[in-house]
Amino acid sequence: MNAALADTRVVLISGARQAGKSTLVRIVAGDRLAERRDLDRAQDRAAALADPIGFVDSSELLVIDEIQRDPELLLAIKAAVDEDPRPGRYLLTGSSRLFGMVAAPDALPGRMETVELWPFSQGELDGEPDGFIDAVFALGPDLRHESQVTRADYAARVVRGGLPEATTRDDPRRRQRFFDAYVQALIDRDVQQLSEIQRKAELRKLVRLLAARSATLIAAGSLESALGLSRPTIARYLRALEEIFLVKRIPGWSRNLGTRATATPKLVFVDSGIAANEVATDARALLRPGGPFGPLLESFVLSELSRQLTWSQQLIDLSHYRDQAKYEVDAVLENRSGQVVGIEVKAASTVGPDDFRGLRRLAERLGDDFIAGIVLYTGASTLPFGPKLRAMPVSALWQVASPTAN
Structure with a gap:
């Protein structure tokens, strides 16, 4: 996970609900300056829908939980990482396979690495x-x-x-x-x-x-x-x-x-x-x-x-x-x-x-x-x-x- 953030602009942790994605994010982002947003929260989701570009604007690592709740945010993230291609810009989590969703734009080829998280082995x-x-x-x-x-x-x-x-x-x-x-x-x-x-x-x-x-x-x-x-x-x-x-x-x-x-x-x-x-x-x-x-x-x-x-x-x-x-x-x-x-x-x-x-x-x-x-x-x-x-x-x-x- 840390290796992916070190060389990739966007990292997505994808897996079943309650498999531990949020816990893993807290561990990975724990020693970094990071902002965090959660699209399962109504107020965060409303802000994302109202102003997607402003919602993803961050000079530090931005963590967005449950990105599948507003897949159109990927377009705003794409624009942000194309303008500033530093690695480790965004850490996303998703409980659905993002690009299997009807509403998901194919927005991040070559910009995102997906890490699949399963329930405990x-x-x-x-x-x-x-x-x-x-x-x-x-x-x-x-x-x-x-x-x-x-x-x-x-x-x-x-x-x-x-x-x-x-x-x-x-x-x-x-x-x-x-x-x-x-x-x-x-x-x-x-x-x-x-x-x-x-x-x-x-x-x-x-x-x-x-x-x-x-x-x-x-x-x-x-x-x-x-x-x-x-x-x-x-x-x-x-x-x-x-x-x-x-x-x-x-x-x-x-x-x-x-x-x-x-x-x-x-x-x-x-x-x-x-x-x-x-x-x-x-x-x-x-x-x-x-x-x-x-x-x-x-x-x-x-x-x-x-x-x-x-x-x-x-x-x-x-x-x-x-x-x-x-x-x-x-x-x-x-x-x-x-x-x-x-x-x-x-x-x-x-x-x-x-x-x-x-x-x-x-x-x-x-x-x-x-x-x-x-x-x-x-x-x-x-x-x-x-x-x-x-x-x-x-x-x-x-x-x-x-x-x-x-």
Whole structure:
């Protein structure tokens, strides 16, 4: 963050509401001369609408919270930084993906860097290193990890999630009330800024339906009959939910490997606690036979990987793989050199050779570009299952340190 302010005129911290954006801004701006405005406050928003040029006029760092409330301010900021191109002029926060908004002008190309802020990772909550991605690309199948985290603990982590307010509530009923109010507030306030949503009840139903299908392939057409909405309307609703950081789509991966791969994205919730609440499950129910532990754990892992991508040294693209022969890999991590790590997620505490079916297919087709295939499971030990193939505890995601860490 400080590095971005040192060489970029405008820095935007973008992420879900109550993920800690304002707290991060206070930390970053704490030792700087700075003015601060908040567009969630009616008086600040009125001033911005009345005089946008005057509103952004500042000789020091100007912090503007919730910039999506008046995206036309970007034009005034553009004029200001073009006249005075010093770095570190503006620090913005936003709870919607700014340029996905209908009203947002494409005003700051080459002038703004966006920093994506997710809810707390498990490493941040536990004080652990969160270095799995860098470690697995550096060490490949030589990476080892032993764990004392139990299946019950994994289930508790899934339903807790990482939103700061939720992590402080030990009473499940109080946490449920928080999640219910949080999602409803997003629909009532933030979605309305992105799209003219007329049928809020159907949108609320869509959120619950997506939670029940977490970590599965999602196409607008597959939801038509369940919701009674047209395909274009569902597609618009899905885009809106992604723009407000409630859900994230993981794209399909392909590299012309001689077999057709699906381009249909998987959908995960940015916060696993919200997903678990939407399907009305708690940690104990997750562990019962027939409970949704498998898909929710996969969604949890994919969101933890997404968090880690924002600070890993490796520049990584995250996708999933599924071909016509129904070989699947839950997560495909590919760096800029074309090297790939494949990851499968299993809620079981034991793993067998069949769990590596998709990873073996990927390894055969990629050859030397395939670094490692990891099945993350709820057991305790790292186990070999062939060249470059390992079973490893899920907690490796946050308990393994990056080799480059000081």
